[in-house]
Amino acid sequence: MSARPLPEDARTVVVGAGIMGLSIAYNLARFGAERVLVLDGGYLCGGASGRNGGGVRAQWSSETNIRLMRRSIALCDEFATKMRINVWFRRSGYLFLARSDERARQLEASCALQNEHGLSTRILDPTGIKKLVPQLDVSRVVAASHNPDDGVVFPWPFVWGYAREAQRLGVELHTHTRVLDLETEGERITGVVTDRGRVRAERVICAAGAWSPELTRKVGVELPSRPHRHEICSTEPLKPFLEPFVGDLGTGLYFSQSMRGEIVGGISNEHVPEGLDQASSLRFLALYARSLTRAMPILGGVRVLRQWSGCYDLTPDGNPLVGPVDEVPNLYLASGFMGHGFMMAPIMGELYARHLLFGEEPELFERWNLRRYAQGNLLSETMILG
Amino acid sequence: MSNKVLICRCEDVLLDELEEAIAKGHDDLESVKRYTGFGTGWCQGKQCTALVARLLVSRGGVAPALPITPRPPFHPIPLADLAGLCPDDAEEPA
Structure with missing residues (x-):
C-alpha cells in the first residue's frame, strides 16, 4: 500500500x-x-x-447531535449494500440507565427533545427495564431511556x-x-x-x-x-442474550454484546496518564468489572479475554x-x-x-x-x- | 479430505483467509490481525502469531519488528475477581 x-x-x-x-x-x-x-x-x-465500541445512537441532548446522528444511522443502514462490505450492523437499541433523580430528569428532557425530532425514544421505569433486559439489577436504577432504533456496528x-x-x-x-x-x-x-x-x-x-x-x-x-486515553475490554463469547447497548451516564459505564458474542465495554476513568497514550491498566479492569457486575451480577463468572485502549479527542x-x-x-x-x-x-x-x-x-x-x-x-x- | 489449514485455532482463521488478506494489501502484521481477527481469541495469539509472521514475510509483506501488541490479561480472568480488585478510594458516581 x-x-x-x-x-x-x-x-x-x-x-x-x-x-x-x-x-x-x-x-x-x-x-x-x-x-x-x-x-x-x-x-x-x-x-x-x-479501537472503539462501535455504538451508533441518535439519543443526544442537543438538537444538532440528534439531527445529525439520525442521518448517520440512516447511512449505516445502507452502508453494507452501498460499500459492498459486511459491517455487522445491528439495530438493537440503546438503553441509558439513571441511578439518581437528577439523571432521570436529564434523560426525560433529552427524551422529549428526541421525540420532537421524530425519534421513538421512551422513558422506562424499573419494571419496563427488567422486561427489556431481565439480567439487569434494577434495585439502584430510577429510570432509563430507550431508543429501539440505535445500534451497534463492527468498526x-x-x-x-x-x-x-x-x-x-x-x-x-x-x-x-x-x-x-x-x-x-x-x-x-x-x-x-x-x-x-x-x-x-x-x-x-x-x-x-x-x-x-x-x-x-x-x-x-x-x-x-486534548488527548485522553480511554480503555475498553472484551470478554469470552457468550450465546446471544443482550439486546440493547447499555449505558450509564453517571459512571460512564457502557457495554453491549457483539455479533461474536463477546461483552464489549468500558467506563470513565479520569486517572490516566496525560497525552497520547494507548497502554492498558489493571485499575480500569477493576473499575469496569465492579460497575458491570453491579449492573448485571450474572456476568460475574464471565472471563475477560482482552483489554486495549484508544485516544479520545476531548474539547472543553x-x-x-x-x-x-x-x-x-x-x-x-x-x-x-x-x-x-x-x-x-x-x-x-x-x-x-x-x-x-x-x-x-x-x-x-x-x-x-x-x-x-x-x-x-x-x-x-x-x-x-x- | 478437506484442504483447509487452520492457523488461528481460537478464531478459526484459515491459511486461505490470511493469504487473501495479504493479497488485498493488508501487508503488515497489525493490519492482517485486524482484517482476519487472528490472535484476538482465547490464547491472544500465543499459538499463531509466529506462524502468521512467517507467512507474511514469505508472501512479500512487511517483516514485523515486533509481534502484535500483547493484550492483558495474560490469562482470561472472571469479572467478579477483577471487581474485587477495585481500589477503596474509587467511588461510583450516580
Missing part, C-alpha cells in the same frame, strides 16, 4: 486515515472532487477508529469500506506515511512534508483525531482539545472542531469528536464534502468552528459517554 510514490501535488490533503478522514475523502470524490490525498502515519484501524469494516471505495473513486491513500511538517507562505499552507517526501497542497483537512493538536501546532494553531465544551481556521484559511478541522467521531463520521463526511464543494450547512460549520473559543460562544452536550 505504501510502496507507490506520493503524488507531487494535491488539491486536498486529508491528514488521518481514520473513519473521519476517509469518510470526508470518499464523499469529496463521490461529488466529483479530484486530486484528494489521504495520509496516515500508521495503518488502517490503528487509531481510535479501530473495522467501516474503515476498510470507506478506504476501498474512496480509492476506487480516485482518492490516493498512503498509510505508514508520517506528516513531519506543514510548509506555509504568508498565512496559507503550501505543502505537506512527510517521511516519504513532500507534496504541494492547496488545502489541508486535519482529521487526525487525538493527534490533531500536534498537527496544527506545526502552523502555530493551538487547539483547545464537548462539541467538535469543524471548518476552516481563521488564522490559516486553507487549513480545515474535523476533530474534537469526544470519542463519538466514529458514529458521526458517515454524516460528517457527507456534510463536509457538501460544505467544501457547494457551501451547504453554513450554520453548522459556524457553530462548530474553532473561533467560538475566541468569541466565548461555548456549547453544551450532557449525553457524552465514557
